[in-house]
Structure formats: structure tokens, C-alpha cells
Amino acid sequence: xKTPEEFVxxxxxxxxxxxxxxxxxxxxxxxxxxxxxxxxxxxxxxxxADQWMSSTALVDRLxxxxxxxxxxxxxxxxxxxxxxxxxxxxxxVTGMGAKASGSELAxxxxxxxxxxxxxxxxxxxxxxxxxxxxxxxASAGDTLNLLTALVIGAPEFQxx
Numbered sequence: 001x002k003t004p005e006e007f008v009x010x011x012x013x014x015x016x017x018x019x020x021x022x023x024x025x026x027x028x029x030x031x032x033x034x035x036x037x038x039x040x041x042x043x044x045x046x047x048x049a050d051q052w053m054s055s056t057a058l059v060d061r062l063x064x065x066x067x068x069x070x071x072x073x074x075x076x077x078x079x080x081x082x083x084x085x086x087x088x089x090x091x092x093v094t095g096m097g098a099k100a101s102g103s104e105l106a107x108x109x110x111x112x113x114x115x116x117x118x119x120x121x122x123x124x125x126x127x128x129x130x131x132x133x134x135x136x137x138a139s140a141g142d143t144l145n146l147l148t149a150l151v152i153g154a155p156e157f158q159x160x
Contacts, residue, residue: 002159002160003034003047004028004029006160007064008028008029008032010157011064011157012068017077017078020074024076025073033051033052033057034052061158065148069145078148083148084144087113103147107124107131114152120155123155
């Protein structure tokens with residue numbers, strides 16, 4: 001599993017978000033349990049999953065993903081249409097039926113762009129369920145931001 005530092009860095013990299021204030025990222029990493037430059041043993045922080053995975057850690061990671069895609073991480077600019085457009089240009093989408101919805105297509109493109117590997121059917125079903133639970137008045141941008149946050153929070157993104 002990714003350490004909190006790796007998770008935050010890979011979330012920014014995968015979403016093509018340029019951190020304007022890198023020091024503002026110290027607090028989210030600290031919230032996830034990795035207070036940078038404060039490891040007591042001389043060997044630093046452990047890199048094993050058991051140190052970083054718990055229900056609280058997963059909630060912290062999902063909260064960070066949602067805050068990032070909502071532009072609430074120290075005012076960082078997140079551009080979901082740009083990310084989707086990059087994915088449409090660079091990622092072949094296969095295995096989609098003719099009746100695929102726009103959100104399903106967007107989800108597959110984002111998974112290919114952000115994760116770069118196949119995502120399980122169970123993960124897809126859970127993401128689709130959350131997107132369908134959006135209020136009818138939700139804007140397309142809000143739905144796309146939520147979709148991106150859920151892809152970042154997917155188990156497949158958590159793995160190194």
C-alpha cells in the first residue's frame with residue numbers, strides 16, 4: 001500500500017494537478033499519520049501496509065480525494081474537464097456496450113487515466129452506486145469531481 005506521502009503525491013500526479021503551495025500538503029499527510037520529518041526512529045517511517053491501512057486511514061484518504069477534487073486542499077486548482085479530456089485523448093476505452101451512460105464512460109476514462117490499470121467489477125459497481133445517489137440537481141462538474149474522488153479512493157489506486 002502507498003504511504004500517505006506517496007498517496008498524496010500520486011493523487012496530484014495522476015490528476016495533473018500542480019501544487020501551488022507544497023507546504024500546504026504537509027497537513028493532509030500528517031492527518032493520514034505521516035508527520036513528515038518527525039519519525040522518531042533513525043530508520044524513518046515503515047513502508048508496510050499494516051502501518052498505513054485502517055478504517056480511519058481509508059476515510060482520511062477518501063476525504064482528501066474529495067477535498068482535492070473539490071478544490072478545498074489549500075486552494076489548489078483541480079480541473080476535472082481537463083483530466084477527462086486528457087484521458088479521452090490518451091486512453092483507449094474497450095469493453096463498453098452501446099448503451100453505456102456518460103458517467104460510465106467518464107468513469108472508465110478516469111480509471112484508465114488515474115489508475116492506469118484494470119479496476120474490479122466490484123469497485124466499478126460501488127462507484128456507479130455513489131454517482132447514481134447524487135441529487136438530481138447536482139451539476140455535471142460536481143458529478144465529475146465526485147467521480148474522480150471515488151476513483152482516487154479506489155483500492156486499486158491505493159496499491160504501489
